Amino acid sequence: MSAEIDIASPQPLRHLKTVAAVALMVAAGIVSGGLFSRVHAHQELTSWTDAQSVPTVATVLPEPSPASQMLVLPGHLAAYINAPIYARVSGYLHAWYADIGTHVKAGQLLGVIDTPDLDQQLQQARADLQNSIANERLAATTARRWTEMLKQDSVSQQEADEKTSDLIAKQATVEANQANVRRLEALESFKRLTAPFDGVVTARKTDVGALIDSGSGSGPELFTVSDAGTLRVYVSVPQSDAASIQPGMHATLTVPERPGMTFEARLVDTDQSISPASGTMLVQLAVDNKQGLLFPGEYTEVHLAMHGDANALFVPASALIFRAQGMQVAVAGPDHKVQLRDVTIGTDLGTRVEITAGLKAGERVIDNPPDSLANGDVVRLAATMPSNFPQGSERAHG
Template sequence: MSTEVQIEISQPQRLRALKSAGAVAILVVAGVVSGGIFSRVHARQELTAWTQAQAIPTVVTVTPQHTAASQSLVLPGRLAAFVNAPIYARVSGYLHAWYADIGTQVKAGQLLGLIDTPDLDEQLQQAKADLQNSIANEKLAATTARRWTEMLKQDSVSQQEADEKTADLLARQATVEANEANVRRLEALESFKRITAPFDGVVTARKTDVGALIDAGSGSGPELFAVSDAHQLRVYVSVPQSESAAIHPGMTATLTVPERPDMRFDAKLVDTDHAITPSSGTLLVQLAVDNRAGLLFPGEYTEVHLALAGNAHGLMIPASALIFRQSGLQVAVADAQDHVQLRHVSIGTDLGTQVEIASGLQPEDRVIDNPPDSLAQGDAVRVASTEKVAATPAAHDAEQTHG
């Protein structure tokens, strides 16, 4: 009897213990589940924050710099002889001899070559014979005219006959003058058998040789010689239209050539062609440089350094900071809160890797260099700790080059 009572008493206690253990297990499972959910939410929030932070671009800014009081404009130039004369033949024949080869220093009137002209020689002899014949006929006509004039005074001949003899004399005189002119023409051509230097200089080309056939009548053959005066050289430079207003005669410039990098040559601007070439948008400028030392050669490439007055209000920035969009030319500026402000700007001078901004920027602006293509107004950016300083024209003359 007592055993049954004990069994009935112990069963509810066991049930209560089981219920307590189940409740604890449920609480543990709920804690684990809630903890996992919380950690996942937290991780997702951290991932979102990290993604948003990584979406903010890191940029490098540059500080605009004022342009120097004077800036050097470097342009390619071409050297040319002050005087260059290709010498062609005026008479046909064969080259008898040449007396000056390339590189020979010659004086004005010095003999360069001699042409054999047998046809021309015979024409001159014939012309001289015709002249002698016409002179003899003129003398006879003069004697006849005098006689008929005397006879007319004695009424031995008619006035008509006397006038005919006088007119014949005038015709004979005109024939003499024509033959004399023909002889002078052929003698002038004979003088062209001697090919001479037109001025002091150096022979830069000889394109003929002994025995070569020379046909002066074709007009399509090459020149026989070329003589250049290189004591002074001309320098031709194409200046961009944007810089043409600063170009004026009397300006000074310096030249450099690749084969003599440590030497500079002084040049003076002579004049311009006063016209902008439509195909290139440039102004042709001519300078003169003294070459009495003979260190420069016609046809050489040279770099021309022109000193131009700087723009007091211009600001220099790298060309890589420019943004080309449909709305126009812009630059991106980082404000005090590191947000992007897009500024419309205008270029004063394009110097290759550097550009001079005429309007749209302030000296204190932080200009973003190499801005991303997706950068928009108001975007947040992360500014790198180190800021670059835009190069000034005085520091980078070599970069200020127009091709």
């Protein structure tokens, strides 16, 4: 009986070993598959991350500078001649005959000043003159008599010379009194305030009975007369455009209160210097104003036709990179690698800028470059778009 048991027991053990081996192989397969899928997923993630790390950028083609550009600058109008009328004598205003807006002719009476003190001074000077003339005549008679007596040896030479010298002194006194009378008469003529030229009264700062003190232009003027038939236009031109400004150039003016109207002006001269404070050159133009549509002192926009720079290129202002090294733009090379270029700005036009150095035509400029962009970085290019700047566009400076 025991011999039968010993023979039958090894069969279940072999069966268990087979099951265990199969289970172990299945488990090994599952582990191997999991490891493989994880490695594959990691490789895919790495590839995706590397692909995402390459930025996609939009590029634009720089536009060449147009043959002519309209430079728009702010300016102000001034009367061709503007004369403040001051009092030359002291007194009280007797009357005025021209108010603001009055068109006057040269020599036309504007006002009259009462000068009681000056009138009395003139009367006294005339009396002094008559007294000196009488004394001069007496001295002349006395000198003739003493000269005749000298010939008869009735008086000494010394006495005759004294009478002759007294005559000369009396004549000098007469001349001095005559000059004083002429001076006061000239001052009397300033009682009448007259227009120095044809024009318009633009200010009246006095009234009847007002006390007037004579001065040298330091006090308030009584009247102001302006010649507005032709107006001066003053414009500050940036240094970058100063070399293109030449006398005789023509410009167009516009003013806010007359929309749709333009006025032709001619460049007269410049101050031939650059202001250190503003970096601009003062330019003077002249505009005809016979119709009186423009007013001295008002604001105007001046449109100057300027020749374009053949070497200049226009790019969007959003393409500029501001860094410690200075102004730069990013250019995408043929191998899709970034090249940072130092550039020189000619004119900032707001949404676009003029590049005068550092960039070549046909190069692809990256628009809105990432802040982290560096030399040699690889980028993915979106479609390259032209800048589409209008030819002959206006360059405005405010």
